[in-house]
Amino acid sequence: MIHRDVNLKPFNSFQIPCIAQTYASFDSEEQLFDLMEREEHWPVLTTTNIANVFVLGGGSNILLPDRLHKFVIHPQNKDIFVSPLDRGMITVGAGTDWDELVAYTVTNHLAGLERLTLIPGNVGASVVQNIGAYGAEVADVVQQVRCLNLITREIEVLTNSDCQFSYRSSVFKSRPELLVVEVTFKLQVVPFFFRYIPSVLDLPTLISLSLKSIRIESASKSVKRKWRGFKLKMHFDKVRELLAVESLPIRLKRAVVKFIRTRTMPNPKQVANVGCFFKSPILPVKTYLNLQSRLQGVGTYPHSDETIKVSAGDLIKHVGLNGYQQGNVHIETNRPLIIISNGQATGHEISQFATMVQNTVLKETGIRIEPEVVILDEGEAQNLGVIDEQQALKEVNALFVEKHKQINYSRNEEQSA
Numbered sequence: 001m002i003h004r005d006v007n008l009k010p011f012n013s014f015q016i017p018c019i020a021q022t023y024a025s026f027d028s029e030e031q032l033f034d035l036m037e038r039e040e041h042w043p044v045l046t047t048t049n050i051a052n053v054f055v056l057g058g059g060s061n062i063l064l065p066d067r068l069h070k071f072v073i074h075p076q077n078k079d080i081f082v083s084p085l086d087r088g089m090i091t092v093g094a095g096t097d098w099d100e101l102v103a104y105t106v107t108n109h110l111a112g113l114e115r116l117t118l119i120p121g122n123v124g125a126s127v128v129q130n131i132g133a134y135g136a137e138v139a140d141v142v143q144q145v146r147c148l149n150l151i152t153r154e155i156e157v158l159t160n161s162d163c164q165f166s167y168r169s170s171v172f173k174s175r176p177e178l179l180v181v182e183v184t185f186k187l188q189v190v191p192f193f194f195r196y197i198p199s200v201l202d203l204p205t206l207i208s209l210s211l212k213s214i215r216i217e218s219a220s221k222s223v224k225r226k227w228r229g230f231k232l233k234m235h236f237d238k239v240r241e242l243l244a245v246e247s248l249p250i251r252l253k254r255a256v257v258k259f260i261r262t263r264t265m266p267n268p269k270q271v272a273n274v275g276c277f278f279k280s281p282i283l284p285v286k287t288y289l290n291l292q293s294r295l296q297g298v299g300t301y302p303h304s305d306e307t308i309k310v311s312a313g314d315l316i317k318h319v320g321l322n323g324y325q326q327g328n329v330h331i332e333t334n335r336p337l338i339i340i341s342n343g344q345a346t347g348h349e350i351s352q353f354a355t356m357v358q359n360t361v362l363k364e365t366g367i368r369i370e371p372e373v374v375i376l377d378e379g380e381a382q383n384l385g386v387i388d389e390q391q392a393l394k395e396v397n398a399l400f401v402e403k404h405k406q407i408n409y410s411r412n413e414e415q416s417a
């Protein structure tokens with residue numbers, strides 16, 4: 001059935017009280033076709049009006065406006081089908097909760113999803129966003145994606161390469177007419193011996209990586225979880241390497257990821273947030289080298305021979321915005337990529353706050369950080385990144401030259417004194 005004026009507050013993790021103009025959900029592919037063919041209010045969609053449709057998943061990576069003038073389709077099909085012929089092949093409805101799927105695969109000794117434990121959201125969006133964590137991406141295990149083309153009203157089946165997966169992106173971002181109905185994953189059946197214990201051959205690596213994963217540091221008085229003046233600190237690169245060891249039992253990998261995530265990420269059921277708000281920018285090495293001297297303390301990761309990934313969280317910290325609060329919204333002090341609302345903020349308020357963060361980083365470093373979250377705040381969305389990048393770079397350069405002049409001037413003053 002199609003409903004009018006539905007409040008989407010319970011369906012988005014920022015808890016924005018957004019009223020959707022029209023809303024339809026379906027439990028199965030048959031019900032979806034039934035709705036489309038029988039409901040007189042189901043819109044006739046074309047390439048020119050397809051932007052009037054929005055497919056809603058678990059709502060954990062979207063920023064909604066106060067009123068959404070769109071036709072919202074909300075998949076609720078949650079079937080899990082395990083192929084009896086090809087063990088490891090598993091087909092799942094788009095409306096299935098992602099972590100419930102991970103739990104199911106781990107219990108059934110199917111490897112491939114365990115490092116993506118506790119990522120909020122549904123299976124449909126997992127391929128749209130190409131979700132990833134701890135060195136794993138959903139792109140690594142997707143066999144095919146079954147979609148409904150909302151314009152032609154026909155089923156399209158996309159192979160892994162058709163999906164054009166890239167960092168937190170896929171072909172679905174540029175093809176809004178594709179509604180993901182089902183995803184088939186190709187997972188590895190874990191051999192009986194490695195279900196509970198790792199391979200003896202991997203033991204030295206596992207022990208060494210486990211020891212390197214945890215550092216003991218002296219803690220300041222303000223640190224809560226400390227033991228006799230010391231605290232434990234995770235070395236995430238080593239944890240990532242540890243979790244990549246194939247023979248480490250998948251139950252253990254899931255437990256490790258659960259342990260870390262429940263301590264480092266805010267639970268979206270309790271704290272209104274969408275995880276990382278911005279993506280880490282990928283820059284040509286040459287551009288990075290030009291800016292490097294001004295980016296003291298900003299972490300980087302290798303990306304390709306010509307490009308380098310710069311930590312967006314470090315950039316936000318670098319410009320002094322970690323912990324910054326304005327109205328109902330603030331940035332997490334320890335994880336500056338996370339924007340948190342007190343549950344009272346409107347989409348417009350969060351969007352304005354994000355624009356301010358983006359523009360401050362651009363003005364002070366010359367680097368543009370793009371949102372990872374899908375922004376639907378119609379008023380402000382276009383304003384994200386209004387500043388011209390070239391202009392910002394010029395201003396940053398001018399500021400840098402000015403600062404150097406001042407430093408040299410005061411040094412000369414000191415010498416002559």
Ligand SMILES: Cc1cc2nc3c(=O)[nH]c(=O)nc-3n(C[C@H](O)[C@H](O)[C@H](O)COP(=O)(O)OP(=O)(O)OC[C@H]3O[C@@H](n4cnc5c(N)ncnc54)[C@H](O)[C@@H]3O)c2cc1C
Binds near residue numbers: 013054125130180
């Ligand atoms: C605390 C927290 C931690 C997070 N950690 C991670 C992380 O570690 N790694 C990571 O990658 N992400 C992470 N995220 C982001 C988020 O979990 C993912 O982007 C997730 O895939 C969003 O799923 P969703 O079902 O909630 O999608 P939604 O937010 O509802 O939608 C996201 C996009 O997908 C589209 N979409 C949804 N379903 C369909 C469908 N069936 N067909 C076509 N389009 C569809 C929507 O239109 C929208 O464009 C985190 C979020 C939170 C709140």
